[in-house]
Amino acid sequence: MRNSEFLAIRSVSGWATTLALMVLMLFWISTVTYQKGLVTLSEEGTIRLELFVTYLRGVLTKYESLPELLARDKRLVNFLLNPGGRDRIEALNKYLQTINEISNTADTYLMDRDGLTIAASNWQEELPFVGRNFSYRPYFQQAMKGQLGRYFALGTTSIKRGYYFAYPVRREREILGAVVIKINIDSVEKKWGFHAETFLVTDPDNVIFITTYPLWRFKTLGELDATAIDLIKKSRRYPISELDALPISTVKDYSFGQVINMMGQDGKARTYLQQSQPMEEAGWNVRILTDIRPLRRKIIEVNILVGTGILFSYSLLALWRQRQRRLAEMKRLEDQSRRALQELNEKLEMRVNERTVELVETNEQLLKEIQDRKDTEAVLKRTRSELIHAAKMATLGQMSAGINHELNQPLAAIRSYADNAGQLLGKERFVEAAWNMAQIGELTDRMAQLGVQLKEFSRKSSGDLETVPLHGVLDGALEILFPAIRKHDVTLHVDLSPENIELLANQVLLQQVMVNLLGNAIHAIEGRNKRDIDIQAFEADERVVIKVKDSGPGIGAEHLERIFDPFVTTKPSGQGLGLGLTISERILKEMGGDIRVETSPEGAIFIITLHRATGRNENK
Structure with a gap:
């Protein structure tokens, strides 16, 4: 009992002694680190201050x-x-x-x-x-x-x-x-404002007129006497400034500068190392203020590191000594059983190591498979996106001749109207000349609208879903296909019920789907006597149904079942890759919709189903 109490008292005494030594050591380390840190900051500050003063002298000397x-x-x-x-x-x-x-x-x-x-x-x-x-x-x-x-x-x-x-x-x-x-001199602050330190330039009255911290501008480092204020007012040096004094208190003076307390850039009191250098030729005093918060953080980190090291070392020493005592006490009782226990321990460690190796290998293999799958999915997603964009570019390429004609025709008309306007102006027939100029404006607007639609159609989409007005998608698709529609004399019938249908989709991708379907429809009715395309859309519960019907020959049975498979096309060789419907089906499925086809001798009908946008104002 007495031995146990003695050991307890000895343990407490040891911990107290260790704690006292640790406090003294941390205090000494903090003091040394603080002094060395201030010296390092002063050396760095002196270099930056010299550079700043040299820069200021260069600015003044340039114009002197x-x-x-x-x-x-x-x-x-x-x-x-x-x-x-x-x-x-x-x-x-x-x-x-x-x-x-x-x-x-x-x-x-x-x-x-x-x-x-x-x-x-x-x-x-x-x-x-x-x-x-x-x-x-x-x-x-x-x-x-x-x-x-x-x-x-x-x-x-x-x-x-x-x-x-x-x-x-x-x-x-x-x-x-x-x-x-x-x-x-505004450029001085702009060029030096990115530094961590704060630069100040004061006049002979200690008024701050250049600073990388704007809130200190036209403040004073100390109170001004009546004579200085009177001279400033007479010379109108700072006619709109209050010249309030900044709250500053000196903590300690050093040979390399001062440690001061003053209001920081965040409105809170901060401690800075202040260093200064005069510019006698201009009557200025240039100061640099270095925030010592990083130094204090460094001191805390050093103290934590050293304190942790001391406690850890003492703990290891105490554990080691305790273990030695226990081993000495147990050695007399465990001589016979130590060998068996050691064998069992070795077997157990071997099994644990073997099991650990197996688990590590299994875990590494699992992580590798997961990463491979992620990489494959990323490549697939990127490839799918590039394929969708390539399909749009292919569509634009197929329509390039019609688009070229659509642009060249207004350009020719603009040239003609411009020549007419020039001749009419020469004859002072200003009203007729103005009419020609108005026609040029209308043709320019049409060309610009076509350009806007082509740019919107060709850009890459993020794929995010949003509320999309169906009539806007159809307007954009028809604007892009207008040259082909006019070339083949197609009759369009559009029936939206109601007219303000809104659905949940990606506008760019849905427009690509509509361009694909309408482009296929135009190709199907090419050369036929009846060239009609019907577009019908209506709401069914929480879904929107869109039907695109053409007056073509329909789809043959040999192609019907595989119409959405890749590289299946009814177009002549060289006019399509057979990927348009495949990509359209993939786009619609990713937007939560689907597409199917019905055919007859009177033409083909493609039926799209998408989610209706919720929260839409039914009376707008």
Whole structure:
């Protein structure tokens, strides 16, 4: 009893000690992983930040020398000395517009020494700069001091962000005005918005004006004092923005950056590693914010892995020690029976292994058979779909001559009407010319309708069933077969009862079936004195019955029983493969319907049965 209690106390003590060591080890591992992870993130962030700053400098450097080059243009100098009349102003506007298009800048404009814009590239837009005074802008004030003016702001006219370069226009040492270009920086956010990190660019007042997270745009990193707000208002730098401060708190400073808390892109507080680099030439500060959630997830994963490993190792050690004790206790009692037990155990393991091998082999064979069947079914389905589509293409090929005639005849008429209209216009007979043009429009509409039906008929179908109006299917099929119907002078009789019959089918596939049946009917009555085709449809309970009857010679007894078999045809050699009715029967069965045939000396009747669409409005 005492020995049992001692062992229990010892076991609890061992588990407690292990747990305490595990907690200490996990804390140490978490700290090391966190520090190394921050260093890795900072190294990656530094590289991306350098690339971003280099890209920004490249954008600005590309246009930095353009204002100085334009300021030396004698046209601008002479215009400031003698603006002239309206024609000279318009000519200069066009000249600046051409420069703006070539240089791919947002706007280019010329200002006199009072800050009045006297010519601009956007002179034809709804809100041009011409006539507006921008003397309050710092870039103009810098240019009038003989310097290259730089400034970022929202346009007071366009309300669009831009970076401005301005340079004084001189005659000798006298400053006559300034030429200004504005470049669009929206592309910066678009090109860098796909990165996982968030980029920020702030002005000297810590106002965010470029960011890959739009909700932070025109927010501030800290509260602005009254002086800064007053300067921003006077320069109209951000005329439509509230300039609210983002809630930011510093967690810890490091040599490579800061760990901060602020509102994330999902509206929740997030922890970021912030790194920054100044752009002194532009007066900007560029920051990159790297979300450390992946680092925290990595720490959790490492802790789980290490903790699991420790517990598993301790469990194995405890089990091993327990097993050793039990073996030692049992060894004295099991010396005589161990050999027999070992033999039985070996036999049992052998049987289990043999049975396991058999089961594995059987399972593998079963899986192989299942996969083979799936592959066969997939090939069969794909082949059936391709066969159906090939049959449609074959049908279109057989009708190509009639379709060609159907298109060439209106084209010839269009040519004739167009020639007549040209002659009538020359004679100022406008009413008759308009009538000829109207005829051209009607012929064009008919050709377009035929094209639409041929495109709809030739496309591959998904095979999905839906509610289909029967009259729409018949209209499409008859439109496709119209050249053949007219060529053979066929008389059609269509009787739908009711006229708004709707059935459950696939419209493209059902139209293919109707084209096949009607095409066969036209072929059957070809050359006969009586060339009639009757189409009758009616509802019978939950089914729709469609009958297609022709006035041909009927189907001979030798073909009747095998009429739906593959490669059975009554057409002459070269006019059919004998697959049309086979494919039609397969299509109808897959839509839950069927087809049968009746024949007599007065012609053949093909009878289709399909499900009626439920939920249809009977009174529509």
